[in-house]
Amino acid sequence: MDIVGIERESFDSFKQKLERLAELSKNQPSTESLSIEQEWIEGKELACSLNVKPRYLQSLRERGKLAFSTIGKKIYYRINDVKALIEKGKPK
Template identity: 35%
Template sequence: MEAIILSAQQYKELVNRLDVLNKKLEEKQKSPNDTFLDNQEFLQLMNISKRTAQSWRDEGKVSFSQIGSKIYYRMSDVQKLLDKNYKQAFSSKKRNY
């Protein structure tokens, strides 16, 4: 094994870089429930039109936040919408005729 010698300054820089990378990784690993989607991302994720999204908001199917004209959806609310409309698969019994 080869030994590498670092000066105190180089060591501090290396540790600082590792701290920055660690913080970035922690941010990426945040729970998806803490994530917000803007309206465009929501439309793409759900593959729906603006009008459908508006209807869902009006009908109270999905919660949202609005700041000015900008609309945001919490990922946990999108998950609730999908869970609420989840349909269990039918049992596949073979019929004998």
């Protein structure tokens, strides 16, 4: 274990900055509400949860019925877009 000595003034200044950061982080929205997993779902997971084939989702993409984003080789869908598409397709 290393011991590092610093001046009291530097330590107090650093401590105050840390306390300000901690206070600011309390005022920020929680990371859970901003979590990408709550806004987006991966294509394979969506197909599995809707009990449809991935090809069906591809068909929806190609026809412009379902927006998507691609990261690498994975395709992601906005959960709100999927819910809206499902609601639109429900009989009235």
